[in-house]
Amino acid sequence: MSFGEPEAFSERPWHRVGPRTAAAAACLVLGLGLIGGAVTGSWLTDDGADDATGDHFATAGALWHNVPVDQLFPPTVQGTGAGPGGADRTWTRIAVAPDTGCAHAFDPLLAKVLAPVGCRRLLRATYIDATQSYVTTVGLLFTKADPAAMAALAHRFRTERLDRRADLMPRSYAAKGTAAAGFGDEQRASWTVSVLTDAPVVAYAVSGWADGRSVDTPQPAADAVSSGATTAPAQAGLGNEAQGLADRIERRLRQNIGTATENPS
Secondary structure, eight states, X not given: OOOOOOOOOOOSOOOOOOHHHHHHHHHHHHHHHHHHHHHHHHHHHHHHHHHHHHHHHHHHHTHHHHSOHHHHSOSEEEETTOSGGGOOEEEEEEEEOOOBOOTTTSOHHHHHHHGGGOOSEEEEEEEEETTSOEEEEEXXXXXXXXXXXXXXXXXXXXXXXXXXXXXXXXXXOOOTTSTTTTOOGGGOOEEEEEEOSSSSEEEEEEEXXXXXXXXXXXXXXXXXXXXXXXXXXXXXTHHHHHHHHHHHHHHHHHHHHHHHHHSOO
């Protein structure tokens, strides 16, 4: 159908519109307005939500070089109720590793599992508890992944229980001249790994004795903190050390993401 000539104004006289007709017309206009407003509002809301999610994720991925080390790994971390039986814990930072890539930072099998999300930067710090009995390395792996890739990795860790496998245990950071100097691969006692889905970050912690004793059977923190656990790491509270410190460093990370998102530079 083609467009025709414009229709001329009619010369027929105007007719008076009855009150019922006017009311019906007003309802029709109001209804169309509400529908149109709702559709427009949903577009605006959806667009804003997508943008906010993207900004949050991108901001999180840049924290490794935008936030001072003391904000990610505080010199002292308070662990209220983090110990066995709800006891309080205090951890003091004794070493911070230079920010690096991931070459040789993980055991080969764990490196293979993490490969799909890539490695942008790895930050690590080692802490000691107030009794100077235990040392714990906490790490933040900033990946190159998008939200879908992080969600896929988190799903794999969850469904395959990869965070419970000793052959996928993270490595410690043994800094020379500190109480953690002897905290090597054989000294790892308990660990936890958390794959974030709202940030391109894999957070982890691994704990051991400060005296450098080796551990024959490491135990994942989730099992070591359960009631009735009788292994040496569980009885010593090393699962609590790893889990408690990892939780608090992850909370700090999220706080920094929120602050950076609300106050972009």
